Amino acid sequence: MASQHATDDRFAGMSLDECYQCGKCTAGCPMAAAMDVVPNQIFRLAQLGKLERAARSQAIWLCVSCFTCTARCPKSVDCVGIIDALREMSLEKGWVAPELQRVRLFQQAFLDNIRKNGRINEVELIQRFKLSGFLNDFSVPLLMKDAMLAPKLMQRGKFHVFGEKVKDRDIVRRIFDRCQPQAVASGATEKEAVS
């Protein structure tokens, strides 16, 4: 396994090479305590080309995208951009950590919902997430969780069974189709999909 150096195109423009391991990203990360590989280690793995190890970490899907690391990095490394690129890679390769499947399923349900309606329909999103979560790990508590929330939301006029849809849903689908990694790679882009 030859480890390639960091010039992987998926990190282009993110100043990954600049990281000198000061650890400020990890010091400020609200999720670091729960992570298997902490942020500065993720960036070191990426520099060393050990992308599979980084992309298989639980850490990249525990990240809440709060941008504290990006804000504080003394070398202006685009920390969240690097984690985003690793998340995309973990999706492409099927490397998402088993413990974090629910986070992936939620994000997937979120995108599917936008594609369908143009805007988020919360009731549909939650149903879709719970169903896909249940099919993934057969967790009954997940299905039942927050069942008592619905009446409380209704009481407050916050429950919309029929969510909004945009008028022009076809354009939304076309945007999604054109942004699929294969479609993006075939055009001249800033951020080419890399095999």
Add this chain to the structure above:
Amino acid sequence: MIEIGYYPGCALHGSSNDYEASVQACMKALGVRLNELDDWICCGATAAHSMNHMLSVALPARNLGIAERDGIDEVFAPCPMCSMELIKANRAITASPSLRAQIAEIVELPVEGKTEVINLIQVFERVGLEAIRAAVKKPLGHIQAACYYGCLLTRPPKVLEFDDAEQPSLMEGILEAIGASTVEWNYKTECCGAGMTMAREETIIDLAGKILDNAAAHGANCLVAACPMCHVNLDMKQADIARARGASRGLTVYYLSDLVGLALGLSPEELAINRHFVVRDLDAAPATSEA
């Protein structure tokens, strides 16, 4: 009369419709007319930027293209997730002519990236603190607020260039203008757990729990936020947090527009404060609360 473009975003048209009611009532009282973007679409939020980079530029860019097409130079986005994504797309498009050309094809609209996108605090600044101070009918002397900025009002700072990312203070300035006092505390820019509410509840219990604890420990009698997602985690989830952490608490979480609206003489009902989960009667001096 100030006229401004308006991008409510999905949350405000969903279960955070209390925030939308509050923003609308407050803006009307201040003479700000909001022109909603025609057939706006979701900004993609965290899901898009963590799963598909091109989509995370294209979805907000479509909305910027709609604004440009309709001659709207300035757009107010009350949700910091939306405003950050719109501004980030603007920056990416203006920095790269090739990306700009590609995005125009993807979203079927030319997008120059020239639309000014502003958050709730900036709208109040546009109205002017002196104008707000002059319009106050009921100064909020009994409010001792912890101003909570969360993540995306100020981060990433190189993209947003708004306030100080570590020690922001513009919200405190607005509260001062409406006669409220604020506390110094440690968690004003810490993350509440964001979109993990459904997928990983323990994240919210931990992060939002620490925020509520720290605000209370510094003598705040309420929290003020300017983000629908923060409000969900700190208000709707507060009873779950209290249960899981073994503490009982009832800290009211206001939207910034709630407090400005109250000071302008609007009622809690007009501002939909009665539809929050943790509700406290503002006029009753010793606070009783229900989480």
